[in-house]
Amino acid sequence: GENVEQHPSTLSVQEGDSAVIKCTYSDSASNYFPWYKQELGKGPQLIIDIRSNVGEKKDQRIAVTLNKTAKHFSLHITETQPEDSAVYFCAASAASGGSYIPTFGRGTSLIVHP
Amino acid sequence: DTAVSQTPKYLVTQMGNDKSIKCEQNLGHDTMYWYKQDSKKFLKIMFSYNNKELIINETVPNRFSPKSPDKAHLNLHINSLELGDSAVYFCASSQYTGTANYGYTFGSGTRLTVV
Numbered sequence: 673g674e675n676v677e678q679h680p681s682t683l684s685v686q687e688g689d690s691a692v693i694k695c696t697y698s699d700s701a702s703n704y705f706p707w708y709k710q711e712l713g714k715g716p717q718l719i720i721d722i723r724s725n726v727g728e729k730k731d732q733r734i735a736v737t738l739n740k741t742a743k744h745f746s747l748h749i750t751e752t753q754p755e756d757s758a759v760y761f762c763a764a765s766a767a768s769g770g771s772y773i774p775t776f777g778r779g780t781s782l783i784v785h786p
Numbered sequence: 787d788t789a790v791s792q793t794p795k796y797l798v799t800q801m802g803n804d805k806s807i808k809c810e811q812n813l814g815h816d817t818m819y820w821y822k823q824d825s826k827k828f829l830k831i832m833f834s835y836n837n838k839e840l841i842i843n844e845t846v847p848n849r850f851s852p853k854s855p856d857k858a859h860l861n862l863h864i865n866s867l868e869l870g871d872s873a874v875y876f877c878a879s880s881q882y883t884g885t886a887n888y889g890y891t892f893g894s895g896t897r898l899t900v901v
Contacts, residue, residue, distance in 0.1 A: 704887040715790075715876050715892030716829070723886075759827055765887050772882050773819070773841070774890070776829045 674699040676764050678777025686785050691752050693780045695762035696744040702764040705738060705745045706774065710759045720747070752784045789813075792877045792893035799867055800901055807862045807896045809877030818860035819890070820852060821876040829876070835860050836882060867900045874898070 675698040685691050697705075703724035708716035722729045722736045722745065729736050733752075738745040745764075749756055759781050763774035792809040799805055811818065817836040821829050833852045834841040840852065849865045864871060874897050878890040 706889045708890075708892075710827075713895075715878075715894050716890070717892065718889035721889050761829065772817075772836075772887055773831055773834050774887075779827045779829075781827075 674702060674764055674766075674775040676762060676775045676777045678762050678780060680780060681778065682781045682783070684783045684785065685752050687752060687754060689752055691749045691756070691782055691784075693747045693760055693762070693782070694744060695746070695764075695777050696742075697764040697775075698743065699764070699766065700743070701766040704765050704774075705736070706763050707734075707736060707747050708761045708763070710761065710779075712758075716761055749782075752782075754784050754786050757782055757784045790877055790879050790891050790893040792875075792896055794896060795894065796897050796899075798899045798901065801867055801869060803867050804863070804865045805867060805898070806864070807875055807877075807898075809860050809862070809893060811858055811877075811879040811891070813879055813891060815879035815881050815891070816857060817880050817882045818854070818857075819878045819880075820860065820862050821878060821892075823874045823876060823895070825873075832862075832875075833860075864898075867898075869900050872898055872900045 678695045706721035709719045710716040733750050735748045759779045762777040765774040790811045819834050820832040832846050835854045851863045854860045874895045877893040880890045881888045
């Protein structure tokens, strides 16, 4: 089955700095990679996703990159703000040939200091 | 509002009791899930229900039983509750076409405390 590793488990940055969270996956059939943000007391919320036919996707201050050959993908947050503080999860799944049920990373707690 | 709604938000109960958590989605999605989030925030799949096919995670005790009266509802019934069942349970839904995956919409969670 799929195995997703996520690093770091905790990331502390100053407001305005950039933050990068990295994930690796094991199943070459995986082709869909979403990222979720979970604020305290809430459910995870999809913030950005990428499919295996593209290498990079941006949405304002967040971007995701995918390297299919190396089987890793990363979340980049620029100009961090205190409201970016949350737990971030990466995930991987396959539309066919693998499991459509995503395997989640273990989460990264991002703390942005004002 | 379009959403995944689950009730109750908090549930405190004694060991040995039976309880249910309800989930409803009005997004028109065809797949629903139950996840358990432990104290370390790890999200663990429990069940997936897609087009009348129930996929059970083999590590889930059979005290847990999902019930789906229709595509928009997936409830979770738990028998003989144990201390180790204490966790936050999330319902989620997504669209799965067989050729493409899409992201989940999660509910706000049910914090279950067994005393």
